[in-house]
Structure formats: structure tokens, C-alpha cells
Amino acid sequence: MPAYHRPDDLSEACTLLAAGPLSILAGGTDVYAGTTAQQLNRDILDVTGIAALRGIARDEAGWRIGGAVTWSELIAAGLPPAFDALKRAAREVGSEQIQNAGTIAGNLCNASPAADGVPALMVLDAEVALASAAGRRRLPLGAFLTGPRQTALAPGELVEAVHVPAASAAGASDFLKLGARRYLVISIAMVAVRLAVEEGRVAAAAIAVGACSPVARRFAALEAALVGEPATPALALRVTEAGVAPLLAPIDDVRGSAAYRAGAAAELIRRALARLTEGAR
Amino acid sequence: MSFDTPRAELSVNGARHAVEAPPSRRLSHVLREDCGLTGTKSGCDAGDCGACTVLIDGRPHCACLTPAARALGHEVTTVEGLTGPAHERLKQAFLRHGAAQCGICTPGMLVAAAALLARAPRATPAEAEAALSGVLCRCTGYRPIV
Numbered sequence: 001m002p003a004y005h006r007p008d009d010l011s012e013a014c015t016l017l018a019a020g021p022l023s024i025l026a027g028g029t030d031v032y033a034g035t036t037a038q039q040l041n042r043d044i045l046d047v048t049g050i051a052a053l054r055g056i057a058r059d060e061a062g063w064r065i066g067g068a069v070t071w072s073e074l075i076a077a078g079l080p081p082a083f084d085a086l087k088r089a090a091r092e093v094g095s096e097q098i099q100n101a102g103t104i105a106g107n108l109c110n111a112s113p114a115a116d117g118v119p120a121l122m123v124l125d126a127e128v129a130l131a132s133a134a135g136r137r138r139l140p141l142g143a144f145l146t147g148p149r150q151t152a153l154a155p156g157e158l159v160e161a162v163h164v165p166a167a168s169a170a171g172a173s174d175f176l177k178l179g180a181r182r183y184l185v186i187s188i189a190m191v192a193v194r195l196a197v198e199e200g201r202v203a204a205a206a207i208a209v210g211a212c213s214p215v216a217r218r219f220a221a222l223e224a225a226l227v228g229e230p231a232t233p234a235l236a237l238r239v240t241e242a243g244v245a246p247l248l249a250p251i252d253d254v255r256g257s258a259a260y261r262a263g264a265a266a267e268l269i270r271r272a273l274a275r276l277t278e279g280a281r
Numbered sequence: 282m283s284f285d286t287p288r289a290e291l292s293v294n295g296a297r298h299a300v301e302a303p304p305s306r307r308l309s310h311v312l313r314e315d316c317g318l319t320g321t322k323s324g325c326d327a328g329d330c331g332a333c334t335v336l337i338d339g340r341p342h343c344a345c346l347t348p349a350a351r352a353l354g355h356e357v358t359t360v361e362g363l364t365g366p367a368h369e370r371l372k373q374a375f376l377r378h379g380a381a382q383c384g385i386c387t388p389g390m391l392v393a394a395a396a397l398l399a400r401a402p403r404a405t406p407a408e409a410e411a412a413l414s415g416v417l418c419r420c421t422g423y424r425p426i427v
Contacts, residue, residue: 032328097342097393
């Protein structure tokens with residue numbers, strides 16, 4: 001029978017990982033959906049019992065979200081409005097059943113181009129904290145995700161937490177997803193936008209688009225164009241399909257053509273900007 | 282905690298069940314085959330259909346995506362465990378409104394609805410739609426169920 005380890009201590013987990021090849025299991029929502037077997041026929045490290053991977057905490061440096069925090073726990077957590085996009089994304093992760101099991105780290109390590117959590121974490125400038133028997137390191141989320149279903153996770157490493165710098169927890173954010181139907185759907189396009197407004201003008205803007213490129217991406221050029229502008233719904237006029245397409249380099253697939261995705265992404269960004277600036281005309 | 286033996290004791294519907302199964306075995310199959318609780322249905326084994334929905338400490342989970350080991354130390358409630366007065370009213374309402382046709386989704390619907398009504402006894406139709414969105418029905422449509 002394959003081994004099944006469920007340590008509660010991070011260093012014990014790292015020692016186990018260093019000792020031999022183990023498949024890491026978090027919420028199980030992707031692992032079990034990806035097999036027709038009734039049990040997993042390989043040695044497993046279940047990380048959901050590790051104390052260091054649980055809970056959401058804040059210190060002067062910023063926010064720390066444990067890797068094994070579930071989407072339901074995130075939705076229930078008291079977080080500033082900059083995290084609204086992440087909470088909205090959490091509500092889009094499958095059904096309530098999936099949100100009760102699926103974890104932040106699992107969503108990142110599964111590295112689906114359509115991972116709901118990724119654009120919302122990107123607009124928070126999230127960093128991924130990795131732990132192994134050799135030590136710890138941190139990577140920006142955009143560097144951790146290296147391609148579809150590919151990450152920078154090295155053998156023997158696990159995702160301990162996601163960190164959001166205090167400065168990036170400013171402002172308010174929104175998340176919009178386009179799918180073929182309302183519930184339980186793989187996105188055609190999804191957009192997270194965070195705006196920090198000071199004295200009626202955009203002090204900081206962060207825009208990320210997922211499900212359109214091999215890895216979700218930030219739109220630095222568009223963000224820079226918005227900074228300093230009056231924070232009114234007219235901001236949305238700055239976003240055009242022609243402007244978005246080269247930033248996005250969208251894919252063509254069964255869920256939507258590249259041209260459709262560019263148009264959809266531009267419209268979702270416009271709607272998010274309009275919603276975030278509602279009431280300021 | 283590591284599992285050196287496949288023997289374990291699960292707490293299901295308030296009763297102890299001694300099971301002998303690999304720790305990573307899907308909880309849905311352990312419930313059906315080792316505990317004899319066949320009310321929990323196995324549908325897609327991928328977390329899409331929700332027919333296997335059970336409560337773990339009162340919260341809905343897809344049992345097909347849950348390793349049996351993770352139920353240790355927690356209280357599992359299956360459709361067979363929905364025996365309280367509110368649960369009886371829920372089941373009578375399903376009968377009255379013709380909410381079951383082929384019946385394979387019905388246990389998942391009942392369990393998901395029970396979780397909703399436990400936290401929001403006067404849930405709105407919109408809340409019911411969201412709470413039941415993780416269980417698929419291909420017969421009656423969702424209106425009689427909601």
C-alpha cells in the first residue's frame with residue numbers, strides 16, 4: 001500500500017519530501033478529479049494538517065495567507081477592500097463543496113491558465129513562499145508560474161504561504177469572469193483590477209487578465225497610463241480592444257478565439273474600472 | 282500523523298464505523314462499500330456533479346474528492362443521517378414539489394440543502410440556487426427543487 005503522510009509540522013513535512021519522491025496533496029479537488037482510480041497509487045504527502053500552512057495573518061510587512069487556507073476560509077476572513085477581487089474569485093472556484101476543500105496553494109501549484117485565484121493575487125503583487133529541507137525562498141507569483149501546468153516549484157519544495165506586501169493591500173479591487181454559463185465553469189476570460197485613489201486621482205492601478213494567455217499577466221503599460229488620471233468611470237474609455245490585444249497575446253481554443261478573448265478582456269476591464277469608480281463622476 | 286495501517290474508525294451519522302481501506306481511497310467509495318451507506322451516490326468522481334455531497338463537520342464536501350484519511354477525527358453526515366425534524370420537513374417538501382425524478386442527484390441535493398438551511402433557515406431562492414449550484418440535476422430541472 002502506498003504511504004500516506006499527514007504531518008502537522010512543516011519541518012517534518014520538508015524532511016519527508018527530501019527523503020523521497022512524494023506527491024503533494026492539498027484540497028484534492030484537482031488531484032482526485034484528474035484520476036479515475038479509487039485511491040491514489042503513489043506515496044502521498046497531505047499538507048492540509050501542517051499548522052504553518054493554516055490561517056491568515058497580518059504584520060507590518062503585509063498579509064500572509066497560509067498555503068492550505070481554503071477558498072471558504074478566505075471568503076470568511078476579515079480583509080481590506082484590496083482583497084475584494086480575491087474574495088470574488090474565491091466564490092467562482094467551483095461550487096461550495098469545492099471551495100470548502102480547495103486551497104490557495106493547490107490553485108497555484110495546479111497552474112491552470114484558468115486558475116481563478118491567479119489574476120486576483122497578481123493585482124496584490126503576491127509573492128509565493130516556498131519551503132524545503134534546504135531552506136526557504138520567495139518568488140513573485142508571475143515568476144512562480146512558468147507556463148500552463150508548470151511552476152518553479154523544485155523537487156522537495158512545497159508552497160508554505162502567499163504574501164501580500166502592505167503597500168499592495170491599498171485601495172479596492174474587483175474581479176470579473178466570463179464563462180459560457182453562470183456556475184461551475186472554466187473561464188474564457190477573467191480580469192482583476194485594483195485601484196488606489198488619492199484626492200480623486202488614480203494613485204496606483206493594477207490590472208491582471210487570466211484564461212487568455214499561457215500564464216495570467218499584468219498589464220503594466222495600461223496601469224501606467226491610468227496613474228494620475230481622475231478616478232471616474234471615464235477611466236474605462238482608456239481601455240480598447242486594440243490596446244489590450246498586444247498586451248494579452250491571447251490564445252485561440254475551443255472556448256474562444258483570440259480576437260474574441262481580446263474583446264472580452266477589454267470589456268471586462270472596462271466594467272471593473274466602471275464599478276470601482278462608481279459614484280465618482 | 283501517518284497511516285501505517287489501513288484500519289481506521291470513521292464517525293458517520295453519529296455512529297462509529299471501523300473500516301479497512303487505503304487512506305487515500307475516495308471517501309464516497311468508503312461510505313458506500315465499507316460502511317454500507319449507499320445513499321451517497323458516486324457520479325462523476327471529479328467534483329462536477331455533486332451527487333456524492335456529504336457534510337464534514339457540517340460543511341458540504343464532494344466525498345469523491347476527499348481522501349478517507351481526512352475524515353478521521355471529523356463528523357461525517359450522509360443523506361441517511363438527515364433525520365432531524367427540519368430534515369423531515371425538507372424531505373416532505375421535496376416530495377410535495379416533485380423535486381425528484383430519476384433520483385440520483387436527490388441525496389446530494391438534500392445534503393446541500395440541509396447545510397444551507399442549518400445556517401440560513403429562511404434562505405432566499407437566490408441563496409438556494411447558489412447553495413445547490415454544486416449539484417447537477419438532469420431530470421426535473423431546478424425549479425421544483427428550489
